[in-house]
Amino acid sequence: MKRLLALLFSLALVQLTFAAWHENIPQTIEQPDGTVIQCLASGDEYYHWLHDAEGYTIVMNPEDGFFYYGVRSGDSVIPSRYVAGKVNPAQAGLAKFAKISEKLYYERRAEYQHSLKASYGAPTRGTVNTICIYISFADDSVFHTKREQYKQIWTSTTTPSVKDFFAEISYNALNLEVHHFPESPDSVNISYVDLYPRKYYLPRSNSNPEGYSDSEKGQREHAMLKRAIEFVQAQVPADLELDMNEDNTVDNISFVIRGSSSAWSDLLWPHAWSLYTTTAMLNGARVGSYFLTLENGFGVGTFCHELGHVFGAPDLYHYTDTGAPTAVGGWCLMDASGNPPQSICGFLKYKYNKWIPDLPEITESGVYTILPLSQPDRNLYKIKSPYSRSEYFVLEYRKRTGKYEQQAPGTGLVVYRINPGAGNGNAGGPPDEVYAYRPNGTITEVGSISSAAFGGAGRKAINDKTNPSSFLWADKAGTKGGLDLSNITIYPDSITFEVRIDNRFPPTSLTYTPRPTYVDLDWEPCLSPGFSKYFIYRNGTLADSAATSSYTDRQVQVGLAYSYYITGIFTGEYAGESVPSNTVTYTPMGIMTLPYEQEFEDVTHGWMIKGFEEGFQWGDAATLSMPTDNTSMFIGANSVMAGENTPCKDFAITPRLNLSGKTMVNLYFDYSLKRWQQLDHLKVFYRKSPYEPWVLVIDLPTSGIGAQYKWRRYSLELPSLAYAAEAQIGFQYNDGAGMGYGAAIDNVVIREPAAGVDIGKVEAGVTIFPNPADREVTVQLTGITADKVTYHLAGIDGRILSTRVSRQSGLSETFSLAELPAGIYNLLVETDSQVIVKRIIKQ
Incomplete structure (x- = not known):
């Protein structure tokens, strides 16, 4: 939910709360001729813009320093010829809500996030010492807000505070200790005074020649923060432990800047970033990720949301306006934060924050009891969908009580759909990793998100026939999910519910092994009660059945493509056929001769890949969820689609190649590799035959940083030991059994020098x-x-x-x-x- 919230200080000082996305924040701008314009600002830390009350965008023209109504031009917004406030923009024919393109937005987001990924991850248990540094500009007056008020927001035990919030939602596992610098009496707020005036940290224009250019803004901000850190270094006690997890990085640091935000400045808008362009040390640890806010944008909700990120949780709101329904809303701080803030939902506390140690799965029909999320155990359940190999359901009991859970939208059983293939969180959604079922909610309709809790009058069940039904994402198909809960009953300290489990879970992890004249199929077996046998489908038609989890197909011909999937057949209460396993495609190939080319434009490419989320798949940018400028087909492995707890590791293997007797063979290919925390690796191997071990050739570097997958052309000479009659080249992607990004391969050429291959491809x-x-x-x-x-x-x-x-x-x-x-x-x-x-x- 997009949000604008207010915090009322005890001295009746109203200040804005910046959690992530904000709308209609009052702003005052002054034109070079002295004209004052009252307008509004909306956006988040990655992109925010000025606009009037009717939604007409306002941008500054750096050539004259005046603010004009903005118009979309390509991916950007540029000044029109109409000065803001001088004309009626509607009568001038301008369009409302002129904003940058989604592509440019994601590039701006990547600028901030690529450095954050390597430095986020503060310990979520024990004592974490937090540093808060106050900064004012050379031409500023003193802070209006007293140090005492900041301490109350951070650490009060009698009113809602950041420390108290995290102690409660972590079940007292996390103890935040906050240390404020420079040292100051509580009755005032002494700050570090920077070398430069405020206008130095505003964009450059003819009316502000001292401002920053796009290439300077990060350097100026980081240099200022480094100076502030060095100013307070001597005041930080030498024995204060700032690196509890011993990763050589300060666990948590925040900066508060004197004054108000400016929608026309990326620097003077609350944001999280990493101090990666320079080195600043505190007590032997390097300052990495930080959060910067403004004096008049400081509140409990702000810091609880941002520290939720520091402790691992992703955003659950959508970064761009796709028109898709709000996924979770007020049921989680990471979607819509309140003041006082409500809890982080249980699934995030389990997967990301690690405050809930396990996620027990219900596998048998029966009556179950669940305790409120405010309790440290028996507070979550998982139920698999019989109609999906990946999506499942999570249940939690939300009870409006205490300082923070009182802010939850209601009391009752909240049912979430979890989609691991959507990645971490909902920022890029849909699809969303976490979705809360609510009355009248569908794939396209938001419904009543505040009424999501079950257990009240008329809200005693959820199945495929109720409102809402337990529909799946299923590539936006919204197909039935197979959840069957009934008799949901709320008691003072618990909820009971009845579950019927449909055990028709499909076979999983279908793989194939090519042989000279046949193919072997293997898969993970069905272990559910009532299982009888497997059906093997070839090219969409039932080919055979099997009693065990393997099958050999000898009815294959060289050069033809064959696709396979497996289903399970069940008897008993849920008699019938399961949904299909993953599909694999196999093209029998003979021994190939040089020159060899493969552009992957057809399914008959003949490469051996897993063909599902845990490894390489064949497709385009959309089907593989890998945003890129490459509009052709390629093979790619996507760690995010595999999910956090599922390793993504696979070889993409060429057909057999006759390299015998060659004196020099060159390998050319396009590749894309995004890396997170140095986990992702894409390596090139060779082997002399399908029955011999792999030999490493090269560990590839990343192909670029950014929101999109960027491509590079690569060429190398294969080792002479690879020159055998049935040689194969293998590209191995491995996400390190962690949450990585992914890799892709396209346009492979293997040839001898000057062997007649299209020279444009080398x-x-x-x-x-x-x-x-x-x-x-x-x-x-x-x-x-x-x-x-x-x-x-x-x-x-x-x-x-x-x-x-x-x-x-x-x-x-x-x-x-x-x-x-x-x-x-x-x-x-x-x-x-x-x-x-x-x-x-x-x-």
Whole structure:
């Protein structure tokens, strides 16, 4: 839910609460001619904009410093020819709500979030010491808000506070201790005074030449924070532990800036970021992630929401207005925060915050009892959907009581649909990871989210025939979910409900192993009561049945594509056929000769992949949920789709290749690799035959940072030991058994030099001489015109030994080998668009 909330201080000071998304915040702007305009601001920390009461966007023209009505141009919003306040924008034919494109929004979000991912993750148990630093600009007056008021918001035990909130919702597992700097009497608020005036931290224009450009805003903000940190360093007790989880990073730090927010400045709007452009230390730990807010944008709800992120929880509100229904609303702080804030929902406290240790699953029909979410145990249940291999249901009892749960929309049993394939949280939704069922709610209709709790009059059941029904996301199909709860009854300290379990769970993890003249199918068996046998479907038609979880299909022909899926057949109470397993596609291929090309435009590509969420799949950007400019088909592995608790690891394997007798074979391909916390890896291997072990060739670097998957062209010479009659090349993606991003492969070419393949698919040249060498080698590039070329000298294991950056791509570079032991090394020549790998032999 988009929200604008207010906090009333004890001194009757009303201040705005910034949790994430805000609407219609009053703003005052002054034109260069002295005209004052009263307008509004809306948005979040990634993109916010000025507008009038009717929704007409207002932007500043940096050429003259005046504010104009804005119009959409491409992905951006630019000034129109109409000065704000001088004309009627409706009569001028302007459109309301001119905003940047969704693509540009996600790029702006990625600018903030890519650095946060590596530094978020404060401990969620024990004592966490939090640093709060107050800053004012060189031309500011003193803080109006006293230090005593800030301490009340942070740590009061008699009124709602940040410390008290997290103690309650963590079941006293988390103890926040807050330390304020610079030191100050409670009756005033002493701050660090920066070197520069406020206008230095506003955008540059002709009327504000001291302001920042787009390339300077991050550097200016980080330099200011570094100065503030260094100013208070001597006041921070040397024995104050700021790195409880020993990751060499300060667990939690916040900054409060004197004054009010400015919708025209990214710096003067509350936001979370990471101090990644410079190094600032406190007690031996580096400052990483931080939250910055303004004096007049400070409240309990603000910090509880933002600290929810610090302690691992994602946003549950949608970052862009897709018109989709609100998923959770006021049932979770991470969707809609109140003052005082309500609790974080139980599923997030289990999966992300780790304050609920387990998620017990109901697997048998019966009557069950659940305790309120405010209790530390017996407060959550999971029930699988018989009609999905991934989606399931989570139940919690919300009881309006105490300081914080009193803010929940109601009392009763709240039923959520969990969709692991949607990723972490709902920010990019739909699809949403977490969705609360509510009366009249559907795939497209929001319904009555505040009435989601079951147990009251007329709200005693949920199944596939009630309102709401237990519908699944199922790729926006909204198909039935198979949940069957009845007799939901609220007692003072518990809720009881009856469950009927449909055990027709499908077979899972179908894989295949190609053989010279047949294919072997294997899958995880059905263990549910009433299971009888499996049906094997080939190309959508029932081909056979099996009693065990494996099958061999000998009716295959080379060059034809075959798709397979398996169902389970059950007897008893829920007699019938399960929904299908995942589908795998197999194309029998003979031994291929060079040159070999594969663009993956057809399902008959012949590569061996898992074909489901835990590994490589074939498809396009939409079907693989991998946003990219690549509009063609490709193969990709998406760790987010696999889900947090499901490792995503797979080999994408070429058909057998006849490389026997070759003297040099080059491998070219396009690849995309996003990496989170150095977990994701994409490696290239070879093996001499399908029956021999894999041998590592290279561990690939990331292809770029951003919201989208960015592509690079890669070329390397295959090792001579790979030149066998049935050789195969394998691309292995591995998310490290954690939550990673993913990788993709496209446009593969394997050829001998000058073998007649379309030259547009191969790259410029890299010549190394002498090679082999004993002391040094010279590297000469041809056909590369990039502004910057990066050279990495790496061991055969992928470990980088040295790096050099050159701004003169046309010149030769000399590399010393004198200090290296004899052996084989890789030289990676890297530009924004391609990576070329050459082997160097040190004698």
